[in-house]
Amino acid sequence: xxxxxxxxxxxxxxxxxxxxxxxxxxxxxxxxxxxxxxxxxxxxxxxxxxxxxxxxxxxxxxxxxxxxxxxxxxxxxxxxxxxxxxxxxxxxxxxxxxxxxxxxxxxxxxxxxxxxxxxxxxxxxxxxxxxxxxxxxxxxxxxxxxxxxxxxxxxxxxxxxxxxxxxxxxxxxxxxxxxxxxxxxxxxxxxxxxxxxxxxxxxxxxxxxxxxxxxxxxxxxxxxxxxxxxxxxxxxxxxxxxxxxxxxxxxxxxxxxxxxxx
Numbered sequence: 001x002x003x004x005x006x007x008x009x010x011x012x013x014x015x016x017x018x019x020x021x022x023x024x025x026x027x028x029x030x031x032x033x034x035x036x037x038x039x040x041x042x043x044x045x046x047x048x049x050x051x052x053x054x055x056x057x058x059x060x061x062x063x064x065x066x067x068x069x070x071x072x073x074x075x076x077x078x079x080x081x082x083x084x085x086x087x088x089x090x091x092x093x094x095x096x097x098x099x100x101x102x103x104x105x106x107x108x109x110x111x112x113x114x115x116x117x118x119x120x121x122x123x124x125x126x127x128x129x130x131x132x133x134x135x136x137x138x139x140x141x142x143x144x145x146x147x148x149x150x151x152x153x154x155x156x157x158x159x160x161x162x163x164x165x166x167x168x169x170x171x172x173x174x175x176x177x178x179x180x181x182x183x184x185x186x187x188x189x190x191x192x193x194x195x196x197x198x199x200x201x202x203x204x205x206x207x208x209x210x211x212x213x214x215x216x217x218x219x220x221x222x223x224x225x226x227x228x229x230x231x232x233x234x235x236x237x238x239x240x241x242x243x244x245x246x247x248x249x250x251x252x253x254x255x256x257x258x259x260x261x262x
Contacts, residue, residue: 023258
């Protein structure tokens with residue numbers, strides 16, 4: 001009887017990997033607490049910058065749209081509220097990606113231990129260590145550049161009255177979710193010998209799952225101090241998701257056990 005192929009993970013499956021990552025708190029609580037420390041340090045810096053932007057957002061939007069001073073109230077308010085919204089979304093995208101990039105770089109020794117522990121629990125752990133410090137720093141730089149480009153693009157899109165704010169917000173969530181998910185999957189995939197070109201092809205073939213995992217993680221990051229609590233679980237989730245994308249059924253069993261226990 002032919003073997004039944006494993007189901008292709010979808011959007012909700014990707015989000016479930018993040019949820020399953022919290023199961024590691026029950027197995028290795030001390031290790032997960034250590035994973036919160038670099039996230040807390042980076043959050044204090046990035047959060048302070050984001051709060052500063054929020055407090056000055058009204059003045060910034062008015063400065064950027066002097067041409068709207070003579071418009072009717074309805075048009076001026078619609079433009080500036082939409083631009084303010086998409087500017088904040090763009091800044092949040094950049095903040096989330098900056099937080100992720102810096103946290104993964106600063107906390108690389110901690111997250112390597114969390115990743116390795118997850119691999120050992122799943123079985124058949126790879127020999128490689130995945131990303132080292134300099135590789136993490138390189139990827140962090142690329143992520144920051146992409147985040148900055150996304151933020152600028154969303155700001156420009158926000159200049160379009162009415163639809164710009166809505167479309168920019170949706171695009172911001174999807175783009176940042178994709179970038180976030182892709183970045184977190186780098187270590188477990190590279191440790192299994194999946195090079196950069198093969199990773200791109202693999203992720204493109206599983207867009208829904210990567211988006212589900214990335215968007216779920218990003219939403220948690222937007223909750224005050226959510227990034228600190230979620231970051232260790234996100235590392236676990238990226239490890240199980242990587243195996244799922246490669247067709248390893250043990251990741252699904254790990255998820256089932258974690259969610260049942262939760």
